[in-house]
Structure formats: C-alpha cells, structure tokens
Amino acid sequence: xxxxxxxxxxxxxxxxxxxxxxxxxxxxxxxxxxxxxxxxxxxxxxxxxxxxxxxxxxxxxxxxxxxxxxxxxxxxxxxxxxxxxxxxxxxxxxxxxxxxxxxxxxxxxxxxxxxxxxxxxxxxxxxxxxxxxxxxxxxxxxxxxxxxxxxxxxxxxxxxxxxxxxxxxxxxxxxxxxxxxxxxxxxxxxxxxxxxxxxxxxxxxxxxxxxxxxxxxxxxxxxxxxxxxxxxxxxxxxxxxxxxxxxxxxxxxxxxxxxxxxxxxxxxxxxxxx
Amino acid sequence: xxxxxxxxxxxxxxxxxxxxxxxxxxxxxxxxxxxxxxxxxxxxxxxxxxxxxxxxxxxxxxxxxxxxxxxxxxxxxxxxxxxxxxxxxxxxxxxxxxxxxxxxxxxxxxxxxxxxxxxxxxxxxxxxxxxxxxxxxxxxxxxxxxxxxxxxxxxxxxxxxxxxxxxxxxxxxxxxxxxxxxxxxxxxxxxxxxxxxxxxxxxxxxxxxxxxxxxxxxxxxxxxxxxxxxxxxxxxxxxxxxxxxxxxxxxxxxxxxxxxxxxxxxxxxxxxxxxxxxxxxxxxxxxxxxxxxxxxxxxxxxxxxxxxxxxxxxxxxxxxxxxxxxxxxxxxxxxxxxxxxxxxxxxxxxxxxxxxxxxxxxxxxxxxxxxxxxxxxxxxxxxxxxxxxxxxxxxxxxxxxxxx
Numbered sequence: 203x204x205x206x207x208x209x210x211x212x213x214x215x216x217x218x219x220x221x222x223x224x225x226x227x228x229x230x231x232x233x234x235x236x237x238x239x240x241x242x243x244x245x246x247x248x249x250x251x252x253x254x255x256x257x258x259x260x261x262x263x264x265x266x267x268x269x270x271x272x273x274x275x276x277x278x279x280x281x282x283x284x285x286x287x288x289x290x291x292x293x294x295x296x297x298x299x300x301x302x303x304x305x306x307x308x309x310x311x312x313x314x315x316x317x318x319x320x321x322x323x324x325x326x327x328x329x330x331x332x333x334x335x336x337x338x339x340x341x342x343x344x345x346x347x348x349x350x351x352x353x354x355x356x357x358x359x360x361x362x363x364x365x366x367x368x369x370x371x372x373x374x375x376x377x378x379x380x381x382x383x384x385x386x387x388x389x390x391x392x393x394x395x396x397x398x399x400x401x402x403x404x405x406x407x408x409x410x411x412x413x414x415x416x417x418x419x420x421x422x423x424x425x426x427x428x429x430x431x432x433x434x435x436x437x438x439x440x441x442x443x444x445x446x447x448x449x450x451x452x453x454x455x456x457x458x459x460x461x462x463x464x465x466x467x468x469x470x471x472x473x474x475x476x
Numbered sequence: 477x478x479x480x481x482x483x484x485x486x487x488x489x490x491x492x493x494x495x496x497x498x499x500x501x502x503x504x505x506x507x508x509x510x511x512x513x514x515x516x517x518x519x520x521x522x523x524x525x526x527x528x529x530x531x532x533x534x535x536x537x538x539x540x541x542x543x544x545x546x547x548x549x550x551x552x553x554x555x556x557x558x559x560x561x562x563x564x565x566x567x568x569x570x571x572x573x574x575x576x577x578x579x580x581x582x583x584x585x586x587x588x589x590x591x592x593x594x595x596x597x598x599x600x601x602x603x604x605x606x607x608x609x610x611x612x613x614x615x616x617x618x619x620x621x622x623x624x625x626x627x628x629x630x631x632x633x634x635x636x637x638x639x640x641x642x643x644x645x646x647x648x649x650x651x652x653x654x655x656x657x658x659x660x661x662x663x664x665x666x667x668x669x670x671x672x673x674x675x676x677x678x679x680x681x682x683x684x685x686x687x688x689x690x691x692x693x694x695x696x697x698x699x700x701x702x703x704x705x706x707x708x709x710x711x712x713x714x715x716x717x718x719x720x721x722x723x724x725x726x727x728x729x730x731x732x733x734x735x736x737x738x739x740x741x742x743x744x745x746x747x748x749x750x751x752x753x754x755x756x757x758x759x760x761x762x763x764x765x766x767x768x769x770x771x772x773x774x775x776x777x778x779x780x781x782x783x784x785x786x787x788x789x790x791x792x793x794x795x796x797x798x799x800x801x802x803x804x805x806x807x808x809x810x811x812x813x814x815x816x817x818x819x820x821x822x823x824x825x826x827x828x829x830x831x832x833x834x835x836x837x838x839x840x841x842x843x844x845x846x847x848x849x850x851x852x853x854x855x856x857x858x859x860x861x862x863x864x865x866x867x868x869x870x871x872x873x874x875x876x877x878x879x880x
Contacts, residue, residue: 327519339493339548343486343522352520354491357547388492396490 204252222454234449271296316341320365325372332366356389381408411456559631585631596836667879685824686714696873723771750793832859
C-alpha cells in the first residue's frame with residue numbers, strides 16, 4: 203500500500219463550502235507548502251510509507267485533499283461525485299492517474315454524491331460511510347455492490363464535521379476515535395455495537411481535527427493541539443506524531459484529508475486505517 | 477388516505493437505517509406497512525425492503541417522502557428505467573432498433589414520468605417532444621429528421637386489456653371465429669352496444685364493402701344513418717359507385733336489385749354512374765344539384781355524416797371524392813377515428829384491415845363477413861379485439877335494424 207498526496211501549489215480559500223472556510227481568512231501559501239512538506243516527509247521517513255504524488259492543477263485549490271478524490275479498491279478506482287460544482291474538476295485528474303496505473307475506473311450514476319475516503323472508511327471488515335451532508339446514502343449501496351463489503355451508513359448531523367473522516371478514525375485492533383455529537387443517535391448506536399473500543403474525543407480536540415488522523419500500524423499522525431486525545435492514544439501504546447497543519451484547517455481539512463490510500467491491488471483489511 | 481410505496485436497500489438492518497426510516501414515518505404522523513422484506517443471508521449481503529407509506533393528506537405524504545428520501549427510501553416508480561431516445565437520421569425513416577407500437581395503451585418513461593403515448597396505433601414509432609413532455613405515435617412516413625424516437629424495449633409499459641369475466645354466452649365465444657355462434661344473441665348485443673355508445677354521445681364508424689349493395693342491404697344502412705347510428709363511413713370507390721349506380725339506375729353492376737334481372741346495356745350503368753358524379757364535381761355536388769336523390773351516400777350528405785373513400789389500384793374512374801394517395805388516405809382516416817368508440821366492419825377485407833391497423837385496441841370492433849377468413853385475417857394482423865360474425869351482411873343488418 204502507498205498513499206497518494208498532491209502538493210499545495212494551487213491551494214487557497216477560493217470559495218466557501220463548509221463552515222471552516224472563509225475567503226477573508228486566506229491561507230499563507232508558503233506556510234501551507236511548509237506544513238504539507240513536513241507531513242510528506244514524516245509519512246515517508248518516520249512512518250515508512252511510500253507516497254505517490256499527483257500533479258496539482260491550477261483552479262482546483264482543494265485538490266490537495268486527495269482523500270476526497272475517490273476510493274481505490276483492489277484494481278478498481280471508484281471516482282468521486284462531488285456535491286459542489288467547484289470540486290468536480292478534480293475528478294478527471296484522479297481518474298487519469300489511476301487509469302495510467304492499470305486501475306479500472308468506476309463512475310457512480312450522476313446525482314449520487316460520493317466524496318471518496320472523506321466519507322468512507324474501512325474499519326476491520328466493514329466500511330463505515332458518512333452521509334447527509336456531502337455523500338448520498340444511495341451511493342453507499344453502489345459501493346457495497348462494487349466492493350462486496352458491508353457498508354454501514356452513518357448520518358452526519360453537524361456541518362462542522364461534514365465528512366466522516368473529520369469525526370471518525372479507525373485505528374486498527376478494533377479501536378477507533380470518534381466525536382459523538384457529529385452523529386445522530388442511530389449512527390452512534392451502530393458505532394457502539396460494531397467497534398470494540400471507541401475513544402470519544404472532546405469538542406476541543408475534535409475541532410483541532412484529532413479524528414482526521416492517519417493511522418499506520420502503531421503510528422498516528424495528526425494535527426497538533428489535541429492533548430487529551432494524544433494522551434489517551436499514548437496510554438494505549440500508540441506513537442503519536444503531531445504537526446502543525448493549521449493552514450489546511452482553514453479549509454476544513456487536516457492530515458487524513460491530505461492522503462488517499464492506494465492499495466496496489468492487495469487484499470484489503472482495515473488494520474491500517476490510513 | 478394518500479399512499480406511496482418506497483424502496484430501501486443496502487445494509488439497512490445493521491446500519492439501523494430501516495428502523496430509522498420507520499421511526500421517521502411515524503414521527504412525522506404517517507403510517508407504514510412493510511410489504512416485502514428480504515434480509516441478507518451473510519454479513520456482506522444486502523437487504524431490501526418495500527414499505528407502504530400512508531399519510532392523512534397529500535401534503536403530509538410529500539413531507540414524509542421528502543424526509544425519508546434523504547435516508548435512501550425512494551418511491552418505487554422513480555427507480556424505473558427511462559426510455560432511450562434517438563434522433564431520426566432522415567425524413568421518413570426511424571433510427572434503427574426503434575420501438576414498434578402495438579394498438580394497446582402504452583406509456584413511456586421520460587424524465588422520471590410515465591407519458592401516455594397518444595393515440596394508440598400499431599406499427600408506428602413513438603416520437604417524444606421533450607419541451608411539451610408529450611409522447612405520440614408517428615407513422616414511418618411522417619417522421620422528420622431529428623425527431624426524438626424511442627428505441628429499444630426499456631422504459632416502456634404496455635397496458636394489457638382487462639380480462640373480463642364473460643357475462644354473456646356471446647362474450648364467452650367471442651374469442652374464436654365460428655359459423656356456429658348464436659347470431660341472434662350477438663346481434664342483439666351489438667345493437668345494445670350501439671345504443672349505449674350513442675346515449676353517451678359516442679361516435680360509431682362503419683367500414684363497408686360493395687357486397688353490402690349486391691346483397692340488397694343498402695336500405696338498412698341508410699336506416700342506420702338516418703337514425704343517427706353512423707357518424708363516420710370508411711369505404712372504397714366500389715361501395716360508393718355501386719350505391720350510386722343503384723340510386724341512379726336501380727342496378728348493381730348492371731343487375732336490377734329488385735328483379736334480379738340483367739338490364740339492357742346494364743354493364744355500362746356502373747361507368748355512367750361514375751361519369752355523372754365526375755360531371756357534377758363530386759358526390760356532395762351531385763346531391764346538391766339534385767342528380768343523386770337516394771342511397772347511402774345521398775343520406776350521408778343529407779345527414780352530414782363524414783365519409784372517407786380510399787382508392788385502390790383496380791378502381792374504375794374513380795369518383796372525384798376518392799383519395800388516390802394511400803398515405804394521404806391513411807392520415808385522413810387517422811384523423812376521423814379520433815373519439816370513435818365502436819366500429820362496424822361489413823363485407824370488406826381491405827378496408828377492414830386498413831382501419832384495424834389504425835385503431836386502438838380499446839375500440840370495440842365488430843367484423844361481419846360471409847367469409848370467416850376475413851375475421852381471422854383481421855385478428856391475425858393485430859386487431860385482436862375484433863368480434864367476428866360469419867354471416868351474409870343483409871340478414872345481419874336487417875336484424876340489427878329491428879333491435880334499434
């Protein structure tokens with residue numbers, strides 16, 4: 203498995219499609235570039251993951267958040283169907299990248315919104331899928347057909363946590379981080395009955411994107427500032443690596459949003475919950 | 477109570493989506509009934525449910541449907557496949573693989589709606605006008621380049637005719653053509669149908685061949701027209717010429733109808749009759765000029781009954797009223813069958829089949845001929861709704877008039 207990242211050459215706050223975004227609070231391009239580079243180096247050198255790069259394209263400021271481009275599964279790439287027009291231009295770049303590497307490109311019917319790993323996370327044998335804010339629940343049925351896996355749809359109820367990967371993070375070993383108020387009661391019940399050990403994060407940590415972490419084996423890479431979560435993880439034996447990703451939080455994204463899993467066709471499990 | 481059936485599928489049980497949707501329906505004041513449920517056998521298997529949703533008012537139902545749709549419950553009829561449209565490549569030809577119509581009531585699925593194809597006519601194509609959201613049958617010769625035509629079999633619904641429980645002996649036997657049917661009973665039923673059509677101001681079409689004149693049945697048809705039981709008459713040059721010959725000379729193909737004797741120079745009557753009408757400029761003009769003073773067509777003109785005379789290759793003359801371009805004749809016949817609810821076809825093969833081709837299957841059709849093959853041919857060519865009576869047309873009409 204490798205991770206796909208896209209350098210922030212054209213990153214900026216050019217529109218507002220979630221409550222984090224404000225065009226009056228611009229990102230600093232140089233700072234963003236430094237933060238992104240730090241994450242890239244950390245994943246490669248300290249976590250020891252292979253990282254592939256996607257060529258950034260002008261006019262697509264959010265392409266840096268590669269997690270939303272789709273889902274790579276076996277040798278198939280299920281392309282995203284973005285809810286907002288402003289992001290739809292990203293899709294072709296992902297399709298071209300995966301297609302050039304021999305993946306079969308699968309497109310969902312128009313109007314069935316699906317925002318890739320942003321709303322779809324494998325946890326053990328089961329996919330958890332967020333819906334109602336960005337992705338459409340009916341897209342989840344298609345994902346289940348294509349992957350042959352159980353897909354459990356979870357309703358997201360808080361606009362600040364608009365993607366599943368902003369409020370839920372599988373860690374492997376039957377554990378996951380989650381921010382309970384981001385889900386409706388039914389979704390919380392589902393999580394409680396399917397995940398052996400749920401670690402609830404506080405509002406403060408959730409807002410510091412504690413759940414938007416990249417978990418690889420024993421390492422958890424996340425934005426800095428989630429002290430309680432960090433302590434909880436460390437007490438469970440995880441090696442937490444925190445770094446400043448504040449420029450990306452201005453657009454509502456953090457560590458997990460910046461990477462997309464590329465499975466290289468091997469059998470998939472949720473143990474490495476990247 | 478307003479109701480709608482919705483479908484929910486996926487891992488709806490483990491994800492608690494099914495109980496959530498049911499709770500939502502109840503919390504919004506509706507009621508539900510699970511019509512069908514299939515639970516996945518293994519963990520990865522998906523489940524499926526069909527749920528009947530009921531609410532006190534249409535507005536309430538709409539509100540519930542809108543809410544549960546967000547959770548994946550979609551009204552069944554919205555999941556149906558759309559009809560595929562392709563533009564016609566040229567004038568007078570459909571795109572390949574076009575859907576050929578039947579005479580049954582047909583619907584096509586366009587932009588999420590079922591549009592009725594109007595009118596029902598067999599062997600045509602379906603043209604869709606997206607702007608007006610209309611679907612219509614269009615005969616091959618009338619299609620224009622670029623017209624959007626339904627191709628393939630998807631997104632098309634054909635309504636099978638309702639299977640009625642046979643109430644009368646004659647209905648029971650109407651499925652097959654037989655000389656053995658109890659005719660008196662059938663004729664009485666036909667008379668009753670004609671009365672009921674007219675009592676509701678419906679239109680009756682008569683399609684007749686020249687045999688009607690030879691057998692001396694003209695007076696009965698005249699009686700039907702006078703009593704208001706005929707609104708439209710379809711025929712060929714033959715019926716009109718024989719009728720006019722009889723009116724002008726008392727003969728049919730030179731034989732006196734009352735004496736069964738051959739008239740001197742009788743063979744010329746037929747052509748003289750045609751010539752007289754041509755001299756007058758047409759049937760209507762001949763009636764107005766006092767040349768034609770009795771008979772079927774005289775009565776049609778007097779009673780204002782529409783008639784369409786379609787020509788054929790063996791016609792003498794023909795009369796000026798005869799339409800010699802078959803496509804034009806078909807188009808005019810198409811116009812005239814609108815709102816017709818009963819058709820009486822008598823002693824004609826060609827015109828019966830031509831009319832049958834244009835009729836929706838919902839139009840009651842009675843075919844009377846001494847030759848059983850005529851009814852068989854008609855039904856074999858798709859006009860399966862036709863009821864056949866194998867009899868000479870004169871006793872048929874005589875008896876029919878008695879009942880009317």
